[in-house]
Amino acid sequence: MRPPYRIATTGQTFTVWKAFSGTNKNTRIWRIRQRPLIKSRAGKPRMARKGAGEEEMPCFAFLHRLSGFKNFTQVAGALAFVLAGVLAGLFAMPPRAQAQGLEHLSSSYVTPFPERNRYRLYVFGDSLGDGIWAGLYRAFKPDGNIDVVKKSRVSTGFVRTDYFDWNKRLSGILTTEKVHIAVIMVGANDMQPIRPNKKSKWKKVGTPEWREIYSKRIDRFIKRLKKSRAAVYWVGLPIMRSAKYNDKMQLM
Template sequence: MTAFCAAMVFAGTLLAAVGAAEAKFYLPMPRPERAEPPKPAPGTRTEGPFNVVVLGDSLGDGLWAGLYRVFQGDERFNVIKHSKVASGFVRSEYYDWNKEVRRVLDEERVDIAVVIMGTNDRQVIVDQKGARHALRAKGWEAEYRRRVQRFTDDLQAAGAQIYWVGLPVMRSERFGGDMQYFNEIYRQEAASQGIPFVPTWNQLADGQGNYTAYGPDLRGRERLLRADDGIHFTLAGYQVLGSVVAEQIRHDVSKGFATARAVPRPNEAQAEEEAPAKEEASETLKSAQAAPIEVPELRPGRADDWSWPLR
């Protein structure tokens, strides 16, 4: 009996010790102190409102609509549309973006410039000397790069933060081949000037990088995202496109945008004088030249109908 009682006492002591250990193990840890958010660098600001100005062609129209809805309720951003349907860098006699961007800068304070361009540029280009160059020819690429450089120079001289949005995947492989060619030019020019290039090709493709008309919307629901022409988007699709751009803008704003304005932009005469030097510098960049592609069968009114005269 005595031995039994001793065993019971020992067992009770052991259980108490285990219980105490368990109780100690499950005690809540001290609450960690909250880390202070990183402070923006000197000479930058994270508070809005920021004027987000969308510049581009018909895809720019849709991207503006998407960004407007994605930023809705975020008082830091004021989304402004300055896009032009059927425009581009090639047909300057129809719409000269190198002149129009100066007009926009005179009319608006452009804090953030969102640019998407290219679907109407599969055409012969006429250089400063009046020479005509076919798409993808060396002279075509040199003149096209010159116009892109002048465009971004003006925006940067006005102190705008530029986001160059890459063209999305297209249904037509032949049309898409030219869009990839343009994307490589934009990517190289953006990199040479410290401009963020926002890729969208894979972000709006299927798991294998191919075109798909359907995909998840911003709520994860399977929706029709692309228009019947295989180029443009539905409103749901433009919101997905806008969210890709908005994500990078919000990330950069949280770190702080420079508030200091750049040097005054050169006048048009100065820009023309600087053009040859820019062209020579651009020769050092890797050419975006790709293998020739077949010309697709055209249908009047489509964005890939680059025939001239217009039908």
């Protein structure tokens, strides 16, 4: 796979090897574009557009159909193999090519020569982040130069900081540990009211006040990682089975 690649979020386009099908077409490249789940097409794995000349479907539904996984935590693990291909291609590039390949994605970058020539890849997020970690761990286990570290935690997000504060947690991690690559998948638990502090009133989901508070917390998290010179990959949420719930997730 030739870098650079973009990790897909809703509405973006990316390319993967069709390696999950187990067919003799595993060398063919398929282009997939995530699209909002259309209620009338719910449950249909293929969402072909007439005249497109290629198959289009939600990427998680694509992986779900090919792999036979039963839940999205497992599907997240499958997506991790796509991400692993992205990162593997990145590691194979010379430092200058790495920088050029990431210019249009982010100002953060992968340290060309880390200490002891070992990369430390950290996975942050909720239960879906667990699936990403599991997939990346298996993908990179044969490679002795990459440590995949699990920092994901179930039932967490950026809304209920009274339960778990990701920004405080990250500050503690970066104080004692070196993160070369950060992969983040979070948001499935965040469709609930938010407040900036314990003395403030709760803000309803989707309101301008809610968006402002939520975005500031995420910005702080990402900026802290980039300040430590970590390459940051934010993985978008999957297409949800429930059309009603999926509509809510589009806000994330």
